Each structure stands twice: as structure tokens, then as C-alpha cells.
Amino acid sequence: MTNAVAAANNSVFTSTNDVPLQVGAPGARRLRVAVLGCGRMGQRHAYNIYHLTPRAELVAIADPSPMAEQWVKENLSSVNYYKTTDEVFAIPDLDAVVIATITSTHAPLTLQAIDRGLHVLLEKPITIDYESSVPVVEAAEAHPELKVMIGFVRRFDKALLELYNHVQAERAGTPYVLKSVSQDVYDSTGYFVQYARGNGGIFMDCGIHDIDMSRWLLNTQSAGRQEVKRVIASGLIAAHPELEEMDDCDNAFCIIEYANGTSATLHLSRTGMAGYNSSVELMGMKQNCTVSTPPSSRIKVADFDGHHNPTPATYLDRYGEAFISEMNEFAAICLDDKAVPTTAYDALQAAKIAKALTVSFLTGSPVSFNKAGEPIIDKAV
Numbered sequence: 001m002t003n004a005v006a007a008a009n010n011s012v013f014t015s016t017n018d019v020p021l022q023v024g025a026p027g028a029r030r031l032r033v034a035v036l037g038c039g040r041m042g043q044r045h046a047y048n049i050y051h052l053t054p055r056a057e058l059v060a061i062a063d064p065s066p067m068a069e070q071w072v073k074e075n076l077s078s079v080n081y082y083k084t085t086d087e088v089f090a091i092p093d094l095d096a097v098v099i100a101t102i103t104s105t106h107a108p109l110t111l112q113a114i115d116r117g118l119h120v121l122l123e124k125p126i127t128i129d130y131e132s133s134v135p136v137v138e139a140a141e142a143h144p145e146l147k148v149m150i151g152f153v154r155r156f157d158k159a160l161l162e163l164y165n166h167v168q169a170e171r172a173g174t175p176y177v178l179k180s181v182s183q184d185v186y187d188s189t190g191y192f193v194q195y196a197r198g199n200g201g202i203f204m205d206c207g208i209h210d211i212d213m214s215r216w217l218l219n220t221q222s223a224g225r226q227e228v229k230r231v232i233a234s235g236l237i238a239a240h241p242e243l244e245e246m247d248d249c250d251n252a253f254c255i256i257e258y259a260n261g262t263s264a265t266l267h268l269s270r271t272g273m274a275g276y277n278s279s280v281e282l283m284g285m286k287q288n289c290t291v292s293t294p295p296s297s298r299i300k301v302a303d304f305d306g307h308h309n310p311t312p313a314t315y316l317d318r319y320g321e322a323f324i325s326e327m328n329e330f331a332a333i334c335l336d337d338k339a340v341p342t343t344a345y346d347a348l349q350a351a352k353i354a355k356a357l358t359v360s361f362l363t364g365s366p367v368s369f370n371k372a373g374e375p376i377i378d379k380a381v
């Protein structure tokens, strides 16, 4: 196991540093939350709720895996552990669930939670194929009294929020291009290939974050119903030959032409050899603005290989603080009846683009969108 993967699996948590934790009035009600799915993301969310979200209370965790049971015993032994999600849905005074199970279970669990009258923080994507996300979007929109928030964590990242506010204040001038590079650290253990089988491929699983970020920073909803004109994608396999039989690749290149006249270019990679890298550059008519990956330590080391800062090992290190902010925001949104910043509709729009990019990669042809905002995809693909 590489150090990076070991770090992810062992759940090395970041400190709060300068994350503003939301604190309610003394004695105020706290949001009673359960976590469904206790793998990499579920553990992170459970830890953050328990230790770092003052306005929420972690009341239960459900996951059938013996490893999850062991993790709860070792790390959060005072929290009720269940093997099934049905046992959690039967808890009478529950307010919300965080769904961090494998992607194929997201839609049925979200529909069950909405039916049960619970707020939901749902990990991305809703499903691995956007068409099957539609019932979830409809159910969420039919219940405005419930908050259904999607875990597009980048929208809660301090540096990217600063960039968003900078653009909104018109300091960069009219934005026209967003370039994003997202490199997951290379995993030689085989874990990643196993994970990739159930999670929708590089465009849906990895690219959906970049796509959502481009929609957000380029304000693409301003164009109305048809947000996208056309997408083009290509890709290659550098290190994981097993991906070929899954119609997937480990490095992908995307161009998204939005209907408001802006474009996004993405490089998505599973083969980062220098730790996790997420670099974002926004070009406006007055400025180029860049958010690069900060080093994971302020100590700069000098040795015979040169002078260097350590890089973040995984996305959990780069976006660790953003996950804490996301959970604090979710508690505040539910308790204070605030608007959800990352809706099921946003997830559906991003998934349409991810699906169109997947089809473009597989066929070698661009995919256009129609006036109703739907990708024009040959059903035979």
C-alpha cells in the first residue's frame, strides 16, 4: 500500500485551523444526524460531525461491513452502530442523514430518507447515470421543507470561495475560461480499480467536482435552460490497463462549451505521482486568477534533492477543511431554514455534462445539447 493510500484508509484527519465552526445559542437544539456508509467518506463525515460540528449531534452510523463496525468501535464507541440502514430510518427523533454509501445505493436511500421526512446531505454523484437521478431531483423539489444538499465540497473551500466572491465583485472582469487540473494520487494497491468498478468512471466520479465548480464560477445558469452548447473529450490509459474493459481511462481531457459564451477545460487524472493536485485557473477580461494546491506543511525542507514543501497526500488532505465547513453549513441550513447552495438540480446538470463527456470519449465525437438542456446522445451508445 502506498503511503498516500494508507493515509486515506487510516483516516488521518486535519485540524480545524481557521475553519469557522458554527456555534448556536447556548442550549439551542442540535441537528440529530446519522451517517449511512462508513468507508473513506463516511468516516470523515462521522468524525467531523462528532468532533467539529457544534450544532449537530451524531446519533447513529450504519454500514454492513465488519471494517466499518471495527472503525466505529475504535473511534466513536459512544455512537450507536447498526448493520442496516433500515434500523437507522426507524430511529424516531432523527432529523437528517448523511449518505456516504457506494454510489449505486444513493438514489434509493435518498428517496427513503425524503419519504421518512429527513434532511439529506448526499455524497456526489446522485447516480452513475444522470437519467436515474431525475426521480431524486423531483422528490427533493417536491419537498422544499426538507434540505437535500449535494456534497460538492469545493464550493465550501475557503480559497475557491474567495475566488467566487472575487469574480462576483467583478474584480477579474468578465470570466471567459476556467481551466482545472485534478490529479488523484496514483494507487498501486488495486483498491482504486476495485472502487472504479462501482462508481461511474472518471468523468462522473472524479470530473463531476470540476464540472460543478465550472458551472458555479462561470455562472453558466445565466444562459437559461440550455446551459451547455457542446462538449468534447478524449482520454488515455497510463497505468491501469484494467480500465479498458470498463470503458474508462485514467487520464481524461475535456472541453465544455457553455451557452453563456464561456468554456471550461479539464484534465482529470488518476496517476498523480507527486501527491494530490487540484489547480484551478480562471481567466477574466481584467485578470487571470489561480488557486493552486497548497503544500501540506509550512516547513520547507532542503536536502540533496533540492528544496521542497510536502504536497497533500490525498483529496482528504487538500479539501479536509472544506469538508468541515460543508458539515457546519449543512447543520446551519437545516436548523435555520436557509437555502441549499448545492442542490439536487445542480447535481443533475453536472451529471448530464459528465455523461455527455463519457459518450464523447467513447465515440470520439463531440456531443451537443438541445434547447431543453438535454445532451443529444445516440441511444445505441
Ligand SMILES: NC(=O)c1ccc[n+]([C@@H]2O[C@H](COP(=O)([O-])OP(=O)(O)OC[C@H]3O[C@@H](n4cnc5c(N)ncnc54)[C@H](O)[C@@H]3O)[C@@H](O)[C@H]2O)c1
Pocket (backbone or CB within 6 Å): 036, 037, 038, 039, 040, 041, 042, 062, 063, 064, 065, 068, 084, 085, 100, 101, 102, 103, 105, 123, 124, 125, 151, 152, 153, 199, 205, 315
Ligand atoms: N466529496 C468527495 O470529494 C468524495 C470523495 C470520495 C468519494 N465520494 C463519494 O462518496 C461515496 C463513498 O465513497 P467512499 O470512497 O467512501 O467509498 P468506500 O468504498 O470507502 O465506502 C463505501 C461504504 O459504503 C458501505 N455501504 C455499501 N452499501 C451500503 C448500504 N446499503 N448501507 C450502508 N452502507 C453501505 C460499504 O460497506 C463501505 O463501507 C461515493 O459515492 C463517492 O462518489 C465523494
